Amino acid sequence: MQTPTPRQAAKRQSILQVATDMFLAEGYSGVSVDGIIAKIGGSKRTLYAYFGGKEGLFAAIIEQLCAENVSPLTHMSLAQKPLKEALTTIARVFLDVVLSPRTLALHRLIVSEALRAPEAAKSFFEAAPATAYSCLADYFTWAEEARLIIPGNPQTRAKIFLDALTGDLQLRCLLGLSPCPGKAAREHLISETTAIFINGLSTDRH
Template sequence: MQSSEQKTSHPPASHDAKAEQIVAAAREVFLELGYAATSMDQVAQQARVSKTTLYTRFPSKEELYTAVISAECERRGLRFSPEMFDRMPLRDVLVQVGRRFTDLLWSDAAIRVHQAVVGEATRMPVAAQLYFQAGPEQGIANFVALFTRLAERGVIVTDDPAFVARQFLAAMQGGAYCQLVLGLCPAPTEEERHAFVDKAVDLFLRGLTA
């Protein structure tokens, strides 16, 4: 039986099911073939849409690739507003955003995309540029905005919140991440990921509040 929330929920006015269908299909093709080897024809076939439908929503492969990366970040909760954490204790804020970040960064899809981008970077620099702009650059900007707000509210003490944000993200890339990228270890469980984030946050907090 559906809950009352489920019964009354409606997609937003900007909801475009066909675009979401295309992005989901493109995600699979890009993961399998990488940026360079993927064609718009293959995406249209995978999505089971006409090329007219595809190009109407995504006029170029570059825009489609950017949309795929951005959608994955959105799905993992990394397109957040700093104000949404105003009522939370600092540790809870850092644990929550840290878990979101590692859940994405350590995921199989993100590892495969990172490997493909690094492999293609020399001969296909546009792929690396698009990946960085849609993923890491936007993610860094969100975290900088969060730490800036924390500093403005007096929750943390720093004259360089952008530096603090980048150091926090660097801390979240420790643990098993290097081995994962190199294919040298199995993916950590959710419990293991969260335990790592908890320890990293506690260590980080000792520096922020000293």
């Protein structure tokens, strides 16, 4: 494949940016190629040349948004941190990711299109939830070897901890039933959840 020129790359990115906002606001069915072109200018031929059509554009958008979501998690290091510090660190990053307005909008979009576009749903899950589960499971494996925590299944523990943070909170935010909690409320939730986990896992308490 021929390497795009800087001008072509910039044009492609501008299409992605405009189309992303449209898909997140209006859903897949509410967006048309004509509507995108009306906003960005140019011709349909350009869009089709870059993405092959609406479906290809949607896939490129999901790929980019998933990369944005996973970035804070992949740049986070829990290696050899004390238990409380490690749990607090990943909890803050995880909540920041899953409760951000952009991620919530993406989540709604993915759910609405999951049956039609299963690969997009898979990409979304692997980007944030699965990456976070894996990162924390790796830490639990190390913590068990270091005898900071009692033996157990690290993958199951990671899922329980992170799912306990979101609980009904994420669903309420997705449905618009309540505003997302501010920093103080999140810190309280993180503190309580972390304390319960430490109480159950720490070797100092067994």
